[in-house]
Amino acid sequence: MKDKRSLHLKVQELCDCYATTDPLKEMSMLKTDEDKDEAALKWLALATLHGINAYAKKISIARSKDGQVKVMAEYRKADLPNPGPEIAEKIIDSVRKITHLEGEKGSTPLAMGIRDGSIEITVKLEKDGDNETVTLKFPE
Secondary structure (H helix, E strand, O other), X not given: OOOOOOHHHHHHHHXXXXXXOOHHHHHHOHHHOOOHHHHHHHHHHHHHHHHHHOOOOEEEEEEOOOOOEEEEEOOOOOEOOOOOHHHXXXXXXXXXXXXXXXXXXXXXXXXXXXXXXXXXXXXXXXXXXXXXXXXXXXXX
């Protein structure tokens, strides 16, 4: 039976599920996840949790046409764990489905319910030639 819940709700449920874990450790294990669609949603939840816990300004994932993936956080120079090209593609596709952003560029607020509270993240999508970037911007 196909799960008919929205992707946004699934990400929020995963935020609740992983709220007491180490998001970076969990992110680093996603490459081996067999279900790439589920792994993409887990990555979004874990990136959200990491951003909140580490007071990040923003977290970005970029994928080039040749499959190169780069994950960055603005608050420090270190790259975050890379989910790999298959999951990165699913992350970008999931964000497009959740936010309904189409075209080369777009930005929208996204409310994320986490445990007893909520946070509003700004989601930005950019496509420059063959490169696509999704950025999660956290409130100050």
